[in-house]
Amino acid sequence: MTAATLAMMKDAAATRLSRKRTAAYAVMALIGLYLAYVFFAFDIPGLAQRARMDNAVTLLSDSWSYKTHVTRDHRSGAISYAIEGQRKGAYPEGERPEWVSGDGDAVTVELKNGHSLRLLPGNVTEYRYPGTDPVTIRLMDDELVVDVIGPAPDWITLNPRRVGITTEGGRVTITRSKTEVFRYFPGWELFFFTLDSPYHGHGPLDILFGERIDPDRPNIAGAWHDFWYNPMWLHAKVAWAIFETMLMAFLGTFGAAIIALPLAFLAAKRFAPLMAVRFGMRRIFDFIRGVDGLIWTVVLSRAFGPGPMTGALAILLTDTGTFGKTFSEALENVDDKQIEGIASTGANPVQRYRFGVLPQVTPVLLSQILYLFESNTRSATIIGAITGGGIGLLLTQALQTQQDWEEVSYYIVLVVLIVMAMDWFSGWLRARLIGGRAG
Amino acid sequence: MTDISNPSHLRQMQSAYLDQARRRRLYGALTLIIFLLLLLPGFHLADSRNAGGFWNGIGHVFDYPAAVLSEAWAKRQELPGHLVKFFPALVETINIAAISTLIGSIGGMLFAFLSVRGLACWPRLVPLFRRMMDIMRAIPEIVVALVLIFVLGGGPVPAMIAITLHSIGALGKLFSEVAENADPKPVEGLASTGASWSQRMLLGVLPQVAPNFLSYALLRFEINIRASAILGFVGAGGIGYELKNAMSWGQGKFDAAAAIFILLFGTIVLFDQLSSSYRNRLVKGDWQ
Numbered sequence: 001m002t003a004a005t006l007a008m009m010k011d012a013a014a015t016r017l018s019r020k021r022t023a024a025y026a027v028m029a030l031i032g033l034y035l036a037y038v039f040f041a042f043d044i045p046g047l048a049q050r051a052r053m054d055n056a057v058t059l060l061s062d063s064w065s066y067k068t069h070v071t072r073d074h075r076s077g078a079i080s081y082a083i084e085g086q087r088k089g090a091y092p093e094g095e096r097p098e099w100v101s102g103d104g105d106a107v108t109v110e111l112k113n114g115h116s117l118r119l120l121p122g123n124v125t126e127y128r129y130p131g132t133d134p135v136t137i138r139l140m141d142d143e144l145v146v147d148v149i150g151p152a153p154d155w156i157t158l159n160p161r162r163v164g165i166t167t168e169g170g171r172v173t174i175t176r177s178k179t180e181v182f183r184y185f186p187g188w189e190l191f192f193f194t195l196d197s198p199y200h201g202h203g204p205l206d207i208l209f210g211e212r213i214d215p216d217r218p219n220i221a222g223a224w225h226d227f228w229y230n231p232m233w234l235h236a237k238v239a240w241a242i243f244e245t246m247l248m249a250f251l252g253t254f255g256a257a258i259i260a261l262p263l264a265f266l267a268a269k270r271f272a273p274l275m276a277v278r279f280g281m282r283r284i285f286d287f288i289r290g291v292d293g294l295i296w297t298v299v300l301s302r303a304f305g306p307g308p309m310t311g312a313l314a315i316l317l318t319d320t321g322t323f324g325k326t327f328s329e330a331l332e333n334v335d336d337k338q339i340e341g342i343a344s345t346g347a348n349p350v351q352r353y354r355f356g357v358l359p360q361v362t363p364v365l366l367s368q369i370l371y372l373f374e375s376n377t378r379s380a381t382i383i384g385a386i387t388g389g390g391i392g393l394l395l396t397q398a399l400q401t402q403q404d405w406e407e408v409s410y411y412i413v414l415v416v417l418i419v420m421a422m423d424w425f426s427g428w429l430r431a432r433l434i435g436g437r438a439g
Numbered sequence: 440m441t442d443i444s445n446p447s448h449l450r451q452m453q454s455a456y457l458d459q460a461r462r463r464r465l466y467g468a469l470t471l472i473i474f475l476l477l478l479l480p481g482f483h484l485a486d487s488r489n490a491g492g493f494w495n496g497i498g499h500v501f502d503y504p505a506a507v508l509s510e511a512w513a514k515r516q517e518l519p520g521h522l523v524k525f526f527p528a529l530v531e532t533i534n535i536a537a538i539s540t541l542i543g544s545i546g547g548m549l550f551a552f553l554s555v556r557g558l559a560c561w562p563r564l565v566p567l568f569r570r571m572m573d574i575m576r577a578i579p580e581i582v583v584a585l586v587l588i589f590v591l592g593g594g595p596v597p598a599m600i601a602i603t604l605h606s607i608g609a610l611g612k613l614f615s616e617v618a619e620n621a622d623p624k625p626v627e628g629l630a631s632t633g634a635s636w637s638q639r640m641l642l643g644v645l646p647q648v649a650p651n652f653l654s655y656a657l658l659r660f661e662i663n664i665r666a667s668a669i670l671g672f673v674g675a676g677g678i679g680y681e682l683k684n685a686m687s688w689g690q691g692k693f694d695a696a697a698a699i700f701i702l703l704f705g706t707i708v709l710f711d712q713l714s715s716s717y718r719n720r721l722v723k724g725d726w727q
Contacts, residue, residue, distance in 0.1 A: 031541065038538050041531070042595045050592045059590065244488065251481050254474070290708040294669045294679065295700060298686065302503040304496035307489030312482070382581045382669055389488075392581065396673070399585045412582050419577040 062405035066189040070181040115169025197226040245390035249376040252315025264327030288321030306388030370426040511697030521698030532677035536663035543606025544656040551614030575608030598675035657714040
């Protein structure tokens with residue numbers, strides 16, 4: 001090899017390298033341009049103004065904590081105690097949290113970090129911020145008046161109709177009709193028993209091995225009943241919703257597989273000698289897949305009304321298209337040798353299918369079915385939110401009230417656990433049935 | 440070793456084998472039958488929990504499509520106008536899918552390289568990155584989208600973030616399976632020249648796996664178009680949102696719904712065809 005050819009080759013290599021590098025830079029520039037376009041098309045600069053950071057804060061704090069409301073009615077002067085301010089979480093008559101003390105004349109509410117508050121007669125509220133003089137808020141001539149020396153501290157918002165106090169100790173809202181005090185606690189309160197259940201406040205050991213708590217019922221049965229029909233967390237309803245979601249995925253996926261299998265034979269070149277049939281079947285599958293789950297869901301919920309059947313049928317219809325396509329492809333890739341081998345033993349056509357074709361395609365079909373089953377558990381949540389069934393419906397309802405964030409996070413945890421369990425289960429089943437590596 | 444020339448041994452083996460085969464077939468058949476038996480009461484249960492029964496509804500399945508089609512046909516001269524009117528919403532849906540696929544592929548690539556033994560930058564953190572991908576895959580898009588709609592307000596951004604997160608998880612898993620099978624020699628060669636981790640990945644692994652990565656990313660794009668249309672239906676912008684509005688207007692506005700159906704159908708079919716033909720070329724390797 002002469003020096004000249006070497007130099008020529010080097011040149012050629014350098015040109016190719018630089019051309020490739022230019023192409024790489026061009027692709028990167030295009031991606032950058034596209035990102036810039038989307039940045040403005042989606043109005044990301046304006047996002048900062050539209051974003052409700054206070055919502056994010058409520059969401060984050062409420063999802064892992066709860067608050068107990070102490071409410072004084074300004075007309076009757078009566079004081080009530082309720083967890084999350086809900087009737088279902090109200091303390092029974094004569095009971096109140098242990099951080100509330102005093103009687104009719106002056107009720108003292110201990111808040112966190114040394115903060116405290118006194119509810120005095122005549123609709124007067126006295127807030128004690130540690131290290132400062134108490135602040136008094138009174139209702140005079142239907143207007144709220146705050147007694148404070150000098151400028152009002154920054155943790156208090158003043159308005160003749162509404163006074164708000166937000167500190168690290170808790171939150172107070174005073175309007176003309178009532179005074180509300182909120183004290184926050186970590187955890188999901190009343191998850192097991194509501195306050196009206198006799199089992200509230202008893203540990204699991206107490207219930208399992210202790211003395212009978214409710215004289216009318218055995219401990220385990222009574223505790224299970226009160227837990228399962230807990231009016232705040234509705235465990236029975238949630239469990240049913242989860243079952244409904246999984247039912248939709250199960251019926252949709254396996255129903256589709258049963259319908260698609262015979263149709264796939266009609267669409268496979270090897271088994272459907274008639275070109276017209278094959279072509280027609282394939283276009284039907286393409287059409288079903290093209291219309292997409294969303295439109296099928298919309299159309300079907302018009303005919304069948306809301307519920308799990310509609311969701312199951314929507315999944316079934318969409319997946320029939322997907323399965324039809326993938327099954328027929330699997331059938332076309334069948335190896336001829338095994339069929340010929342079976343045929344050489346004098347097998348009739350049915351036997352040839354049974355022993356020549358089915359053993360070859362079963363693993364492929366099974367793994368496709370399990371894969372879609374797994375992804376349909378996720379889709380069933382979304383479809384449930386549209387058709388009104390299952391955990392998807394509960395989730396959207398809880399989100400729409402914009403209050404029960406602890407329930408939202410509970411549902412999210414449940415959904416994630418189900419999907420991960422399904423993931424694991426289908427991987428295990430695939431490994432058992434097909435003998436491959438567990439996914 | 441068994442003497443197979445002895446006919447009694449042979450007969451024994453044959454009957455043992457046939458017994459085994461029969462038993463396996465029986466188990467298979469039993470599983471299948473139990474399965475089918477589960478489906479029937481399942482459908483029955485789902486039907487009983489549905490607002491309208493299956494047999495009542497089956498006759499009306501085509502009522503809605505027929506009403507939409509006939510109205511759209513009656514007002515067919517307005518259809519082009521509607522198509523033009525809803526086109527920007529369609530572009531938004533496609534943009535959501537494209538940007539999610541783009542960021543999802545880049546993120547998935549990063550996660551894949553970080554979670555393959557032998558390639559990982561920090562080998563001890565491999566299980567951590569794998570679990571992170573599992574969680575991103577497991578959280579349904581609608582959950583993220585609904586929570587983000589509450590914080591960020593309606594629009595394309597919540598959908599974009601939701602689909603991106605899911606795409607990172609899903610593509611990361613597929614990408615890591617591809618990267619596991621990559622030839623380690625180029626990486627070792629680069630390492631011997633003192634290349635950094637990012638250089639080893641970009642120059643040693645990426646060229647080997649690019650066709651497979653691209654093919655998976657295109658498949659994800661098809662899925663993401665559908666997902667972004669669905670998320671629009673629950674409030675996150677795009678053609679899904681328009682569809683929901685058009686449907687709630689009800690009778691008399693079905694021509695708008697028909698226009699949206701046409702746009703959505705056409706888009707899905709178009710991108711399915713484009714991506715599947717391109718993927719075929721990628722897999723066969725004759726694309727250069």
